[in-house]
Amino acid sequence: MDLKQLSYFVTIVDQMSFSKAAQILHISQPSLSNAIKNLESELGFQLLERNTRNIGITEAGQILYTRAVHLLLEMDIVKKEMIEVKHIGKGELQIGMIESVKHWIPKVILQYIQEFPDVRIKLTEVLSGADVKNSLRNYETHLIITNQYIQEDDITTIPLYHEKLVLLLHVNHPLVKHESITLKDLTEEAFIISSEGFQTRQDVLNAFDMEGIKPIIKYEIERFETALSLVRENIGVTLIPENYLQGPQDLSIVKRPVDSAGVNRIVYLTFLKNRYVSPAIHAFINKTNAFFN
Template identity: 55%
Template sequence: MEFKQLQYFVMVVQQSSFSEAAKKLHLSQPSLSKAIKNLEAEIGFRLLERTTKHIRLTESGQVIYERALQILNETDILQQEIKEVKWTGSGIVQVGMIESVKNWIPAVLHAYQKEFPSMRVKLIEVLSREDVERALRQYSVHACLTNQYIDAPDIHSIPLYNEQLAVIMHPDHRLAGQESITLADLEDETFIVTSVGLQTRQDIFTAFAEEGVPMTIRYEVERFETIVELVRANIGVSIIPRNYFSDRPDPSIVIKTTNSKTLTRTVYITYLKNRYMSPAIEVLIRRLKTPFITPSQRTEREERDE
């Protein structure tokens, strides 16, 4: 039994006419009649009662017709699912990220959700260089937004933008009222820094080393969120990406920039060069390559370019 024989049979029943069914199927009527007779011969009983004016299903034909409808419907569903799988893959895209992208990535995801409402996006915090490489190579993520430059033959590391590292302190801090500060002003301060292995920590150490300013490190934590809470408690000062903070004023934190040209870091998007990704996932990666820029960030860039 061929699949197309079931299609022919269902069409004849639905049209109640061989001639009308033949037109719908773009077949000659004799070819259609022969196909139905061959189907009946193959299954061993008549499916249709034919008269000069009417075509009716036999009792056995009714059973076959109902089952044929189910098969054809399931086939249509399967074909649609094949198209969807080809476009969306498993329907899940996993993105590794660092904390400072939290202020612009929602805008990208909001637009993406409108275009691909059935896609699920899983955001995973991935921080160290080793974790980024492991997550990519073990297929834990499709792409990673990171401040780690991965110099590896199997991984793309594409720079997205540079972000400034800012000094944060409690409003009661002795430097809170100064219009501008230097790294030398921070020489005797109690510092809260990120853990060993994180690139931001190394960027800060490099900046202080270049200016010959020693640091007094008393606290090491993994997340910027924890650093901010410790600063709010007036435990010490810290340096984290300016983009971590929203544009809304926060009276519990004072944010200061310095004259250091080294206190910046680059944010990259990284992904495997030879990994197959569905078109829907490629669209998200393409959008992440052009990160959302807030009005204040756009103004800052325009001022730097002038």
């Protein structure tokens, strides 16, 4: 049994088709079928149940599939780490981030590329807590800047800074004229909030809970830009991280502070504890941390 055989087997199970798997693997269907028969013969039991219409997987095959997927993923990770060892000072830096960092992260990158001009940088949005964990563990990102507090044995979480959540209103909204706005003033408003699984949603709800009140959740969104679009039409109000609002201002939207100690959040830097990273990647982690601390 070798990695090639395991890769063949996993692909067949994923596709539930010898013909589709053969196309993906760029080998002939008879060759693929013979490889699986040889694997079954070597192991001494049947892995797949074949008939004229479809393919099934035996109990033994399911056990092997689970183990093989894990093993192949580990081998892929090893390959990626070896590439990073090879490309010291070069290669690719993969950064996951939330929306509100878009105004300060270019400043860190500007410092970084002066020292490591040959590193290619890939920026992707990683928003929910589950996505942060999966992205790091699957080696899709080297580090992630997030407002999710990740408490896991294999992940390092460093607080970078606190930021306030500010209220967004349409310019014609009656609350714009108020000198002071509290969360109680918002309990009758059509409230716009992040979807389940997003930490900003929990931060907002915690702030309301601290005062023993609840908002009327009318709209649930994944991206803050969608929340701005709804406020722009004067059909709801929302609380948004202040850093997201840096840059050109929309004249139809008014920003107001809220008189509540709970309307804030923490932004963190996260990365895998035991993953090998090149000095160039480690340098970016240090520069990001130093930018705020």
